[in-house]
Structures are given as structure tokens and as C-alpha cells.
Amino acid sequence: MADTQPDGGPGAPGRLELRADCSSCFGLCCTALPFSVSADFPVDKPAGQPCSNLGEDYGCTIHTRLRDEGFRGCAVFDCFGAGQQVSQVTFAGRSWRENPGTARAVFDAFGVMRRLHELLWYLDEARSLPSSEPIDAGLRAVREETALLTQAGAAELRDADPDGLRERAKPLLRRASVLAREHEPGTAQNRAGADLMGAKLREADLRAADLRGALLIAADLRGADLRRADLIGADLRDARIGGADLTGALFMTQPQANAAQGDAATRLPRALERPEHW
Incomplete structure (x- = not known):
């Protein structure tokens, strides 16, 4: 992968913003998501209920022992920066604990945002490949639309269609893969x-x-x-x-x-x- 990343337009998150920053998030993955007893989790937790290990500062109280305590699923998970985007941009730093009436909207926005940020990760990588030049216009168009949506408010995110964006991106990402691999040895x-x-x-x-x-x-x-x-x-x-x-x-x-x-x-x-x- 190239070190430099394409410009996604004003306000669009760059590669660094597509990495989780738990210090800027209100523990959304620990609250919004459900999990069930399995090889990845030792207990059941419904969606919208805070994990028993979530601290008052929104940090995980067993972060250094997640695997030892049976929470392997938490150790694997990554939100692609969606947590801090929803916490600090979509809801402007207002936490769901301080504003419990917004909790459902916050958690719903997090689910949509994670899918958008994951798509941005793939699109940025595709655009960083020199071999993708023939399809860069298409990649750029989908990326700009996706990035613009990440800056939207909760209501717009609620009505968003991340699946539609992913379907538009699929053939472009597939073509980027073919172009990147077709002249490689192997x-x-x-x-x-x-x-x-x-x-x-x-x-x-x-x-x-x-x-x-x-x-x-x-x-x-x-x-x-x-x-x-x-x-x-x-x-x-x-x-x-x-x-x-x-x-x-x-x-x-x-x-x-x-x-x-x-x-x-x-x-x-x-x-x-x-x-x-x-």
C-alpha cells in the first residue's frame, strides 16, 4: 500500500481518522452492540446495554485482560474510527449518558457509520494503488459521496443507504484488485x-x-x-x-x-x- 492517501475532499476523513480512537469515543462498541456466550464472549449482552466492564470514563476496565477474561471478540473488533466520528462529530461531543434520550439515535448512527468508514478504508486503498488510475474517477465519486454522508446529522444517517453505496463500490473494488494483481508474479x-x-x-x-x-x-x-x-x-x-x-x-x-x-x-x-x- 502506498504511504500517501488520496484527497477525499473537504471534511472527509483521511486514513488516520479511519482508525479507532477510543479516547474520543463514548464507549459505543461496548454499548451499542450485542454479544452472546460463545468462544468470543463469556456472557450475553443485548444491544443498547452497557457492558459490565465499561468504566465511567467510557474506557474498558479489563482492556489489558480481554482475551484472558474470555472477551476475544472485543480484542478483535475495530470500528474504523466510527466511534469517535459519531461521538465527536455527529453528536458534537454530547454523550448518551448525559443525554439518555439520544441513546437509541447514537447507537443506530454508530452502526451505519462503521459501515461507511469501512467502505472508505477500502476505497482509499483502491485509490492509493497506481494501477487504479483507469477507474479513479469512479472510485473518487463513490468515496466523495460516502465521505459526505459521514458528516451528516443523525436523521440523515438514519435514512442512509450504506448497502447501496457498497453495491456501487463492489465492481470498482473488484476491478482495482484485478488491475493490481494482473501483472504480479505468482x-x-x-x-x-x-x-x-x-x-x-x-x-x-x-x-x-x-x-x-x-x-x-x-x-x-x-x-x-x-x-x-x-x-x-x-x-x-x-x-x-x-x-x-x-x-x-x-x-x-x-x-x-x-x-x-x-x-x-x-x-x-x-x-x-x-x-x-x-
Whole structure:
């Protein structure tokens, strides 16, 4: 991925604003979202109810022990900066605790905003690829419309159609992937949507492979070469990627990295951070 990011227009969030800043958020992921007893959560919590671990300062009181306490789902989750956008922009710094009458609107806005910010992440990456120049006008148009919507008020967000924007973006993102991979060395395998759960792919050559939406849960990808592979929507939960090379992997997100099992030798795309639990 390129270091420089395209200009999304006035007021549009840049790449840094698409990263979660919990210090500027009113604990929205800890309150708005539901979870159920599973391998990812030790208790049930309905949507709209604050997690028992949410502090008065909106911080998580067990943040450093989430995995040990059974809250792996929280450790994996990332809002792409939607939390601080809703807290500080949409609702101008007015918290749902201080204004309980706004709670439902705040939580609904958070769900929409997260989808918009995730889409912005993909669009920004697509536009950062030199090979995307032939489709940049289309990418830019969808991005500008999406970015403008992130600045809207709660009522407009409530009536927004993020699915419509995503459908418009899909063929552009798919074309960006093809353009970025078509001249790359490698086998360029088409495994889009493939069921590769638990697959033995250690040291596999997956350069420029199409792994869009692939099920890679618990797959052994240790030492695999995934340079320029398209990973949009791929399920990497518990995938073993120790020593794997994901340099320049396309459309990989922080939640995907958080869900996988890597190590100090794993090479990630430059836009992502190495998870603390590796």
C-alpha cells in the first residue's frame, strides 16, 4: 500500500481518522452492540446495554485482560474510527449518558457509520494503488459521496443507504484488485469464496491470489507468500500466519489481523498495526 492517501475532499476523513480512537469515543462498541456466550464472549449482552466492564470514563476496565477474561471478540473488533466520528462529530461531543434520550439515535448512527468508514478504508486503498488510475474517477465519486454522508446529522444517517453505496463500490473494488494483481508474479489462484477452513497451506505460494471472501478459519498459512493477494472479506479467525508475508496484500483490515495468529516474523501491509497478542 502506498504511504500517501488520496484527497477525499473537504471534511472527509483521511486514513488516520479511519482508525479507532477510543479516547474520543463514548464507549459505543461496548454499548451499542450485542454479544452472546460463545468462544468470543463469556456472557450475553443485548444491544443498547452497557457492558459490565465499561468504566465511567467510557474506557474498558479489563482492556489489558480481554482475551484472558474470555472477551476475544472485543480484542478483535475495530470500528474504523466510527466511534469517535459519531461521538465527536455527529453528536458534537454530547454523550448518551448525559443525554439518555439520544441513546437509541447514537447507537443506530454508530452502526451505519462503521459501515461507511469501512467502505472508505477500502476505497482509499483502491485509490492509493497506481494501477487504479483507469477507474479513479469512479472510485473518487463513490468515496466523495460516502465521505459526505459521514458528516451528516443523525436523521440523515438514519435514512442512509450504506448497502447501496457498497453495491456501487463492489465492481470498482473488484476491478482495482484485478488491475493490481494482473501483472504480479505468482500463481494468481482464484480461490474467491473457497472453503479453506483448516487448510494446510504452509509455505504456499499465494502471491496475487484471489481470496475474496475465502473461509480461512484455522488455516495453516505459516510462511506462506501472500504478497498482493486479495483478502477482502476473507475470514482469518485463528488462521496461523506466523512468518507469512502479507506485504501489499489487498484490502486486508485490522480486524482480520487481530483475529489471526501471527508472530514477530509475520509481515503485514504497512497500513496495519501488529496486534498486541502476537
